[in-house]
Amino acid sequence: MIKIPEIPNLKKCKSIAVLTSGGDAPGMNAAIRSVVRYGLAQGLKVYGISRGYSGLLEGHIDLMDASSVANIIQRGGTVLKTDRCLEFYKKETRREAANILFRNDVDALVVIGGDGSFTGAHLMQTETGFPTIGVPGTIDNDIAGTDDTIGFDTAVNTALEAIDRIRDTASSHDRIFLVEVMGRSSGFIGLSVGIGGGAETTIVPENQESIGAICKTIERGTRRGKSSSIIVVSEGKKPGLSTRLAASLEERGYSTKVAILGHQQRGGSPSAHDRLLASVLGSSAVAYLLNGKSNGMVGVQQGSVVHVPFKKVIGVKKELDSSMLDLSRVLST
Numbered sequence: 001m002i003k004i005p006e007i008p009n010l011k012k013c014k015s016i017a018v019l020t021s022g023g024d025a026p027g028m029n030a031a032i033r034s035v036v037r038y039g040l041a042q043g044l045k046v047y048g049i050s051r052g053y054s055g056l057l058e059g060h061i062d063l064m065d066a067s068s069v070a071n072i073i074q075r076g077g078t079v080l081k082t083d084r085c086l087e088f089y090k091k092e093t094r095r096e097a098a099n100i101l102f103r104n105d106v107d108a109l110v111v112i113g114g115d116g117s118f119t120g121a122h123l124m125q126t127e128t129g130f131p132t133i134g135v136p137g138t139i140d141n142d143i144a145g146t147d148d149t150i151g152f153d154t155a156v157n158t159a160l161e162a163i164d165r166i167r168d169t170a171s172s173h174d175r176i177f178l179v180e181v182m183g184r185s186s187g188f189i190g191l192s193v194g195i196g197g198g199a200e201t202t203i204v205p206e207n208q209e210s211i212g213a214i215c216k217t218i219e220r221g222t223r224r225g226k227s228s229s230i231i232v233v234s235e236g237k238k239p240g241l242s243t244r245l246a247a248s249l250e251e252r253g254y255s256t257k258v259a260i261l262g263h264q265q266r267g268g269s270p271s272a273h274d275r276l277l278a279s280v281l282g283s284s285a286v287a288y289l290l291n292g293k294s295n296g297m298v299g300v301q302q303g304s305v306v307h308v309p310f311k312k313v314i315g316v317k318k319e320l321d322s323s324m325l326d327l328s329r330v331l332s333t
Contacts, residue, residue: 002280003304007287013107013131015045016289017061020078021052021085021117024266025137025151027274028078031112033069034282035135040066042290047106052113053085053120056097061104073275076154076267082113088120091127098128107131108289110282112150114138115314118297122310131294133285134310137278139266142186144316145308146299150281153273155182155265156192162261163197163230170228170257176218176249180242180260183234187320189265190234195328200229202328203245205236206320211248217332218254235260280305 018035020028032048039046048068050060072079087093101109108131111121121132136143139155159181170177179199183189187204194202201217203209218229233242246256270278277300284298284305296309 002277002300004280004284005287005305007284007291009042009287009290012292013044013289015047015106016108016110016286017047017049017101017104017106018080018110018112019049019052019056020080020082020137021111021113021120022082023114023138024077024082025139025149026076026154026266026268026270027150027278028112028137029069029072029075030270030275030278031135031137031150031282032078032080033073034279035110035286036064036069037066038283038286042286044286045105047104048080051081052083052117053088053097054083055081056100057085057087057093059100061100061106073279074269076269078112084116085120091123094120094124095128098124098130101130108133108294110135110285110289112137112282114140114143114149118310119314122295122314125295131289133289133294134297134313135278135281135285136297136299139189140183140186141188142318143297143299143313144318145297145306145313146301148277148300150274150278151266151270152188153277154268154271155189156196157271158265158268159189159193159261160196162259162264163193163199163232166259167197167228167230170230174227174255176229176231176254176256178231178233178242178246178256178258180233180235180258180262182261182265184237186318187234188318190232191320191324191328194232195324195331197230197232198331199232199328200226200332201231202332203231203241204234204320204325207325211245211252214245214249215252
């Protein structure tokens with residue numbers, strides 16, 4: 001169980017707004033619900049901003065009540081919609097965004113998203129003084145300063161369900177399946193799915209196995225009587241990695257198939273873990289704002305909720321646990 005911090009309520013703001021930004025993640029709706037209902041319980045006015053920073057600039061700011069977030073905790077995606085706003089890279093745009101919030105009598109902003117979303121929030125507060133706080137919502141689990149992010153658990157379980165089905169087909173046809181999961185620059189999904197799915201080889205951006213090493217792993221399995229293999233591949237920054245690996249294996253005489261799971265990992269009903277995490281972090285974000293804490297992110301470290309300044313989060317690469325990489329190799333032998 002996540003330990004919620006005891007934060008004295010100083011009531012430093014009377015109204016807040018919440019938006020979701022960047023890629024959607026299962027559990028974002030649970031976080032929105034938590035922000036709204038916890039804020040209302042503290043006597044705040046709570047506004048919802050549609051379509052992220054783009055919607056903020058367009059003035060899509062609506063007052064919310066408890067009914068606004070009814071029956072959404074089990075839904076994937078985000079009812080507030082989301083966007084990647086390139087205009088927010090401009091200083092004058094961020095200043096205008098703060099002015100829009102001031103004009104709408106909003107005292108603070110809760111941003112649910114990832115590194116890029118937090119960068120916008122941090123710059124806006126640093127440049128204008130408008131209070132912002134972040135809630136980590138990304139399936140990649142690549143946000144520094146928190147052990148877990150909203151959506152990661154659901155994405156891993158979605159991929160595992162697919163691998164369990166694919167393994168049946170791989171076994172029936174004596175084939176090697178390369179299953180591509182999300183993870184352009186971080187292998188948290190790939191590593192968790194590889195270990196949890198019993199993959200013979202796991203390829204993540206932090207650990208690029210050579211084609212020779214992959215073949216050796218397959219051959220070890222063949223000597224034990226295995227006729228099929230599952231190789232989990234994080235998508236990486238260059239599209240088509242799993243397809244290129246499959247072609248290289250085909251050249252060496254192996255029968256391969258590629259299964260790209262893609263955006264289905266983002267969708268679907270959030271797991272119980274992600275609903276709980278989102279509920280705790282959403283309410284904690286509001287509590288910290290009421291205590292005067294902003295320009296940072298709420299996260300989880302060793303089972304407890306913490307406030308981490310944005311400057312310690314943004315642009316900082318979260319490292320994979322090397323012991324888990326070692327475990328992945330040991331279990332595949």
